[in-house]
Each structure stands twice: as C-alpha cells, then as structure tokens.
C-alpha cells in the first residue's frame with residue numbers, strides 16, 4: 001500500500017494516483033502529486049576548504065598556486081579574490097584574479 005497524502009480539501013485518506021495527478025474519490029478533487037514548494041536551488045551551499053559557508057560578495061584567499069587554463073597565468077597562493085559570485089555548482093565560485101573573471105574550486109579557497 002502506497003503512502004499517498006490525504007485529500008487537501010476533504011482530508012479523505014482514499015486518494016489514488018492518476019498519472020501525475022492525485023485524485024480524491026470522495027470530493028473529486030484533483031491535484032498535482034509533485035509539490036511545487038520545494039526549491040532545490042535554495043539548498044545549494046558553497047563551502048571553502050575549512051567548511052565555512054561562502055556567500056556572493058565574500059572575499060576569499062587562494063591557498064594553492066592554481067594554473068588558470070585559458071588565461072595563461074597562475075593564480076598565486078595568498079591572492080585575495082574579492083566580491084566572489086556563486087555558481088550552480090557547489091564546488092565552484094567565480095571571481096576576478098589579475099582582472100580576469102575565472103572559476104575557482106572552493107576546495108582551494110579560504111574565506112578571509
């Protein structure tokens with residue numbers, strides 16, 4: 001027996017699934033089985049090498065010399081990156097180093 005939610009209108013427990021919808025046989029109410037409230041993007045958390053949560057606009061310090069592919073320079077250990085932006089990948093942030101906007105792995109960063 002599947003554990004379906006009760007009808008939001010009449011609280012009947014005899015709801016059943018009809019495709020993507022849930023249907024209540026008692027009051028004929030139909031609703032989507034997929035709750036639209038869940039916004040997974042809000043759960044995305046960026047953390048530095050110490051597990052400190054990073055936010056957009058933070059300043060971080062690079063803790064390891066990093067070759068920046070495509071830009072032709074090395075981001076030196078100890079370089080401060082100001083005003084970072086977060087990406088959709090929790091392991092990456094964006095920031096300007098030597099005037100170039102690059103993607104940085106959060107495991108090589110420390111929040112300043």
Ligand SMILES: [Zn+2]
Nearest residue numbers: 007010024027
């Ligand atoms: Zn109902």
